[in-house]
Structures are given as C-alpha cells and as structure tokens.
Amino acid sequence: MTEAYIYDAVRTPRGRGKKDGSLHEITPIQLATQALEAVRDRTKLDTALIDDVVLGCVGPVGEQGANIARVAALNAGFDNGVAGFQINRFCASGLEAVNIAAAKVISGEADFVIGGGVESMSRVPMGSDGGAMATDPAVAFKTYFVPQGISADLIATKYGYSRDDVDAYAVESQKRAGESWDQERFKNSIIPVKDVIGLTVLDHDENRRPETDMQSLAALKPSFADMGQNYGFDSVAIQKYPEFEAINHVHHAGNSSAIVDGAAAVLVGSKEAGGKAGLKPRARLKAFASVGTEPTIMLTGPSFAAEKALKKAGMAVSDIDLWEINEAFSAVVLRFMEAMSVDHSVLNVCGGAIALGHPLGATGAMILGTVLDELERTGKSTAVIALCIGAGMGTATIIERV
Secondary structure (H helix, E strand, O other), X not given: OOOEEEEEEEEOOOEEOOOOOOOOOOOHHHHHHHHHHHHHHHHOOOHHHOOEEEEEOOOOOHXXXXXXXXXXXHHOOOOOOOEEEEEOEOEOHHHHHHHHHHHHHHHOOOOEEEEEEEEEOOOOOOOOOOOHHHHOHHHHHHHOOOOHHHHHHHHHHHHOOOHHHHHHHHHHHHXXXXXXXXXXXXXXXXXXXXXXXXXXEEOOOOOOOOOOOHHHHHOOOOOOHHHHHHOOHHHHHHHHOOOOOOOOOXXXXXXXXOOEEEEEEEEEEXXXXXXXXXXXXXXXXXXXXXXXXXXXXXXXXXXXXXXXXXXXXXXXXXXXXXXXXXXXXXXXXXHHHHHHOOOHHHEXXXXXXXXXXXXXXXXXXXXXXXXXXXXXXXXXXXEEEEEEEOOOEEEEEEEEEO
C-alpha cells in the first residue's frame, strides 16, 4: 500500500475566544482560508493537484456551517476541482481530519489531501450545534451524561490527583509555553492572521500567562463544583461510579484548556506525488487509531487510542521520542502519563492547551504540527499525538520524521 507523508503543517496563532479577543473580528471562513492559502504559498503547490480538503469543526453551524472546508478552498482561490468536507469528532476533529487525509492517500484514492480544522469559539460558542447527548433526557439518562468538567474531576477523584497536582501541572504548561515562545520554537508553523485590508491582527498565542504560579492558581475557585452539587451531575457520576462518596472538584479555568479561536492545515501526500511536485516530505504517518471509551468518565481515551496505534505500528512506548497529548484538563494528561508510564520530560515539551488554548476543531492538527517542529528542532525521530474526546473516545496518531 502507498505510504502517507506530511509535506507541510501550518497554524494560526490562538486568539482569546472572547469578544475582546484579537481574532474575534476574523470570521471562521477567513481563518480557514488563510491556513489553506499558507500551505499553498509555502509549498508553491499547484492546487489542481490537491484532491480533497478535510477540516474538523466542532460547531458546524452558522458562520462555520455549510461545509466550511469546500467553501474555504474556493475562497482561497484553489482550483475548482478540489473537493472538501468537514468532520466532527469533537476535540479530536483536527487530528481525525489529518488521519482521514492519510487514509485517502494510503488507499490510493488521493495523491494530495489537506487535513486540518477551524474553530472560532468567540463567534460560534461551544455547544451551538445542540445535540441529544446533553439535551434529550432519555439519552442523557441512558448514557449517564455529565459535562466534561465533571468527568475531569471524576478522573482526579478516581486516580487520586489533588488540587496541588493539577495546579502544578498547569504551572508547568504555562512555563513551557512561555519558554517556547521566547525560544521561537513555533516560528516555523505560525502564520500571522490578517484583516480584510491585509494588516496583521495577531501573530502570537495571546492566551498564555507565563507568570502563573501556584499561589495565583490557588485563588481560583473550582469551576464545576456548583454544577456538580447543585445541578445533580455529581449524583449522576456517583451512580455510575458508586465506589465514590463524593467528587473531588479540583479543576478551574487555570488548569483547564482555554477557549480560543484558530485554524490549522496539514498537507498530506504520497511520496510519488510529492516527488513529481518537487516537495520534500517532513514526516511519515506510521499509524493512527480512534477508540470509544466509557462515556461518563469520558476523557480517558488518549491512552487506549495510543495503545491501539502503537500495536498497529508494531511499536512500544520505548520507541517513541516525544508525546503530544491535548491538555483538555490537567487530570487528563496526568492519567495518560500514569497509564502509559510516560515521563513528563518527553511529553508536551512546548506546553499545551492549558497555556495556549484549545480551538476545538483545529487543535489536533495544531499539536501535530507543534510536535513535528520539535522533532526537527531536536533531531528526534518519532512522536505520538493523542486527544481525549467528548462522549468517551480517543484518537491517536504516530508520526516519524523523515
């Protein structure tokens, strides 16, 4: 079978997902368009050679609806023959889009595919698309539905992570993100976002707070205690996990992923197509996998997905140089490191979503690009990218630097 290679990976900066955020005035279609334009311009690839564009988008309604992938390709001036579609695997949508792009190449269906994602959380708030999981009582009762914050606190309760544990992880994420920006580790992938007259509106991740310390985080109240205790979600979680008398609420805005706007694009193609186009591959996609997990605790999927991908690749944990795990909440990553016996020194070495933000549909593609840059910077070879997912799932991808 044909192998799939990564030829380029770009992302916008992450803008605060609020009305005063720098990217709030930039529409989702413009975010996606600028990411696609950057891939085209950086590689100088004739877009007629691109078979498809796959973009993750978790809120595919309103400004983000109507197949934003196809419309963004047209808006970017791509050849009319370039198809496009959007997908929603919740928080892993951007990585799943890259995996689908790779699968199309591996199967021989396509020569070049762009996978990526977009989310303007300041303009299309999380949950705008509704859905039965949270709103239909019959479905919620059957699945023991709780919001993700309750699931994160349930992980902390089940595996014994204290408030100090999750806060300490958050402090380190902020520290690493700050150092990475100071050392210009992101410069190879970041594309400045411009407004309608071509002026740069954002060229850096604006959510980070490298001065964060344990004292400042200690002043924050748990974000999910009220909904857990006063809206009954703690009781639902305890019904599913009756071994616990109470949920220990340890997560808050400072140790959870930040709400941000952003987009990313990754060019995937076959070795033959790349050679004909005069492109040099940067990495090979060795394996990828998605799994389902228990939906109440919800966020334990990254380790199971990583294990499945490693098995498919015939690899062991010891074969992986770097790990990039989305920091949806501190406890998610603490659990991953414990379950996989992975040391923090080789995981999220540039910081993560706690410091930089989590633009839902784009994050997976973003962090793939981050770890690819880091493999090239350090001369290391292999990396695993994985994300937890709403409704109880996980997606993971293994790449190998060329």
